[in-house]
Structure formats: structure tokens, C-alpha cells
Amino acid sequence: MNYPETAMTIQETSIDENLNNYAAENSPEYLKVSLAAAMTLGMVPGLFYRNACLHCVNVLLTYNDGCRANCAYCGLQKSREGNYNDKSFIRVDWPAFKTENIIKRTLEKKDVIHRICISMITHEKAKEDTFAILRNFSKNLHCPTSILLTPTILKHSDIDKFKEYGADMVTVALDCATPELFDEYRGTGVKGPHKWDKYNDTLDYSVSVFGKNKVGCHLVVGLGETEKEMIFRIQDVRNKGARSHLFSFYQEKGSKLDSHPQCPAGQFRRVQVARHIIDYDMSHAEDMEFDNSGKVIDFGIPFKDVAKIVETGTAFRTTGCPGKSEISACNRPFGDSSPRNIRSFPFELNASDIARVRKELLEYE
Template identity: 30%
Template sequence: MKIRVSYGTAIAMGLVRAKILAKPTTAYLMTYWPGHCRNNCAFCVQARESRADLEKLSRVTWPAFELDEVVESLPAGGFARVCLQTVDYPGLVDDTVEILSRLQPLGMPVSVSITPVGRDVLEEFRHLGVDYIGVGLDVASKRLYPVVKDSMYSWDDMWRFTEDVIEVFGEGKALVHLIIGLGETDRELVEAIEAAYSMGAWVSLFAFTPVRGTRLENAKPPSLERYRRIQIAHYLIKEGIMGADGFEFDSNGSLVGFGMSKEELASLLPPEIFSTHGCPGCNRPYYNERPRKEPYNFPVRPDGSYVRRVLDSIL
């Protein structure tokens, strides 16, 4: 049985000999399927109509290895957890259960990102050591969801699945993935973030990355300034400091104010809000970013002066 391993993870495990700028603190794995996903997400390399290299997900390369070799090499990486990404194909659930069964003796916490499955499957995952489930809502806009996702699962299906995950795993254990830059407005992003936290889920933010061969290959990624505004809004909502109705938007739905002064914000915001926000132990280095540019999500905590620099650039 084969499994894909992100390039950085493979280096950390000793499966590939190369240098890495930032060591992944989580082992990122992906189910292996020789064909395309059954869904047709416009941004995804694995999509049904994608012409891109199937060894990629976002801008990361995922070479395939034998599962036995990966399980044997995992302890050498010193990872805090395993994150298993999945592609939707016939037999996905059986393959996922097999992989989890092989990983279980290692005693590592496991996160699984997967399309909607039944509660009985979620219960089985939980018994096999899974403690977090990633929910790939991705599109923060209900009006754009069917166009961008072109999925077997509707907007409502994804939110129902989020509820199921919370009921099986508990509050804070469903991570709703939202990609900034798919055509949504800031207001739609803020409302989706608030909806997730109000039901007991958490949110993990990603930046849209155009990849050649996908339907959105010619679209532009979000500006860093816009991404920083949403990271700030996300923190204020997550911490219960502000609701969606407290933010200021212009006539286009763009976020232009946070309902408080720059000084007040500076006293509230810790620099780690600009780091990767996912499952415990996740730093996701350069998943959306080019190494020579300032990252959307820092793989390590930025220095204490960074908050003031961000606020000076966006307000």
C-alpha cells in the first residue's frame, strides 16, 4: 500500500535527502490514488478536471512511498502529530482506516482532513487515535461555493458534517478550512468565521495559491494586507472580543475597521495570531507561501514588534 508524504515531511523523516528552511512539526501525509479526486474544486491540483501534476497539493510536492517504510520512518522525524490529508475516491474510507490502524501503535495524535463521512466512520476514526477532523469548506461564500467547489457535497452538507464532528469529537475538534482569495468578500469571510465558532468549531485560514493546470490558475492570490486583516478579525471573533456586526465594512464588503483604535488593537493582539492556526503542533511551513516572501502564516512565532508593524501597514 502506498501513501503520499509532503516533501518537507519526507526530508525530516530521512526519506529524501535535501535541506529545509523550516522543519515541519507535524508529519503531513496524504492518501494515495493514481487518478483524480471525484470532486472538482477550482483551486485544487487533485481536482477531477485538473491538468496539474498529481504529486502536488497547493504548491507542495507529495512523493509516494510504501506505507511500511513511512510507518517505520515516522519516529525519526520527531513530530508532534500526524496530519492525514485525503483525496475523494472509491475505497477512501477503507484506505483511511487501514492507514490509521497502521499508525495507531506509534501512539501519535492524528488529524484527518476528509470529505463528509457517516458518524459511524467518525467513531471508528476516534477509536483509532484521531482527535481532530479537518472540514474542507474552503469557500466562505454560500453564493460562490457551488461554482468554486463543484463538489458532491453541498454547502449545507459541509456544515452538517461539521456538526457531526463536534458531536463525536467535542468542541474545538472540528477545524473548518477557509481559503482567502476565492472571490468572496471580507464580510462573507467574517460571517463564516463567526458561524464556525458559534457552533463550537475552530477555523484554520489558508491563502489561495494559483497552480498551473487548475481552473483558477490565472487568478491572483490575496494581498498580504488583506490576509492580515482577516487574521486579526479571526482572533477577535475566536476570543469572543467582537462579533461580525462589530467590524466596519465598505460598500463592497471589504473590511476597513475593527471598531477600535490602533492603540487598543495593539494592546490586544499577540504576534502568534499571524502564525499557522491549526491542530496542536501544526506549523504548515510554506504550504501557501514562497520561501523568499513574507509568509501568510509564519511557521514560528514572529517577534513582539510585528503586531505594531502590521497595524501601521493596514490602518
């Protein structure tokens, strides 16, 4: 299992056997739960580093024969060796539990849990099972549901159904900033099924169904794009009426990109600030300035306003679907870095965190 550093402290290795029959069962009766969510729900014992309290339960469809796609950076890619149920995803393990127990535990944590998210995978059963799970959640849970869509297996009418069955928000994981990188890492370059145009069409159509600011787009920083390419992608997503949720690329052991380096901290910090400015309509990518290698040298707003953004620290926190406030309920603790070198902060930054990100923002390698 890939769990390189102590993001969360596991006090015991055992998982409650009454709740868990993992490895052998499939969705919709079973779902994988992110380790952080499983800890929050009391299904796995452990403590969060710096009390990185979670407000979103992230669940993932599970099938013994796994995801059919082959995305080069993903821990669930079909060509990665090992049993699907033992594979990590965005750095952490995802133990499987009965869906009915996840609902029960989520209701017991009503005060803390402000959202639940169903992540689809590329599998012939995934669409119908997501409909069934969504209807179950809409009927039985207190909180809104997000769906992380797999456009490759969806038609426009399916997006309509997600809305009809009670989804509050949907997200498309474009992940790559450019069509070339997308094709190399998710499409023909890895003999994968995904297509750039299909993903963008799903993003457009989703905004027409769910409305402005009710659709997200996952983007992974550091797959080989320049800062300028990523920032213009974020602007394009914003022009569609959606907002971007950033991840710093992190090597998933055993994936095709397990030796690809993580991007420099300065690159991620500048993209975080630019995303904040674009997604909250303070400026546009067209008004920003870049050096010859595509690095940001001017954010298109007065320096004092950039300084204010840095001081508040919000731009550096995990971005995702909101909870009761605009701050992301989905804080994915340490999903893109170790807790010793945090990229997306799952909690409010303290003075020493602010000093660190300010320094990193000015690092040009």
C-alpha cells in the same frame, strides 16, 4: 512539478529508493507525504528556509486514478492535465512512500513530531483505507492523529468510527466562505460532487462527536469573497464549536484558477486578526465594523488590544491542529506563499516581520 520558488532548499534531486517506490502504488500500503514532512523525516534531503521546523507529518491518500472531484483551485482536480502522482497540492510536491516506512521514520523523530494528519481525497476506496491507516497509526505511533475529512463520501456513523479508531481531531475543508462560491468552485460550477449543506452538516456532527475546539475548518481567503463574508463564516464556524484554519489563495499551476489573483496582503492580514479575535472568544463578527466594500474598519475590541495582538505576532502564524501547545503543530511551511512574501508564518515572527504585517494590516486598496 510546480515548485516555483525556494521554499525549502533541495540539496539533491534523488529520493531514497529503499523508501520510495512512488507513482506505482496505492493507499493504504502507500501514502503521499508533504515535501516539508518528507524533509523532516529525512526521506528527502533539504534545508528549511529560516529553520521552519515542522511538528506535524501531513500524509495524503494516493491512488493512481486520483481524486474524483474537480475543485477549481486545487492541484489535484481530475480535469488538470498530467498524472495524479505528478500533481502538486497546496504549492508543493507530495512524494509517495510506503506507510510502514513513514511510521518508522516518524517514530525515529518522536521528539519533534507532535501530530500526524491523514488527508482524505474523493475516491471510492478512501473511507475504508483511512480507517485502516488510522488504526495502524493509533496502534503504532506516539502522537495524536488528525483526519482531514471528505464529507461527500462519509456518513455520520463514519465520523463515530474515526473517533472509535483513535482520531484526536477532525477537520472539514469548507474552503469557500459562501454557499455560492462553494457551488461555483466545488459543486455544479465545475461538475463536482461536493455540496455545501453536506459539508456543514459534517462539521456540526463532528463537533457533537469530538467536542468543542476539537474540530477544524479550512478556509481559503481570496476566492472572491469580501472580508465581511469570510469573517462571518469564521464566526459561524466558531458558533458551531470549531475553529478556522486559514489559507491565503495561491494559484496552483494548471488548475482552473491558475490566473486568479492572490488577494491583497491587507485583506489576508485583517482576516487573520479577526480570526484570532473570534476563535479565542475576544469578540464577535457582529461587533466588528466594515466599510461599504466589506473591509474591516473596527475589530470590535479596544485599539490597544489590537495593537497587542499585532505585537505578539501569533495571529499571523499558520493556523491548524495544535501540538503540545495551542500553536499549530501543522505549520505547512510556505504552503500559501513564497518565502519571500510570507502569508502564513510557519515560525515565530521577528521584529522585521512584525513591522511588515503591521504595515500590511493598514493597506486598503
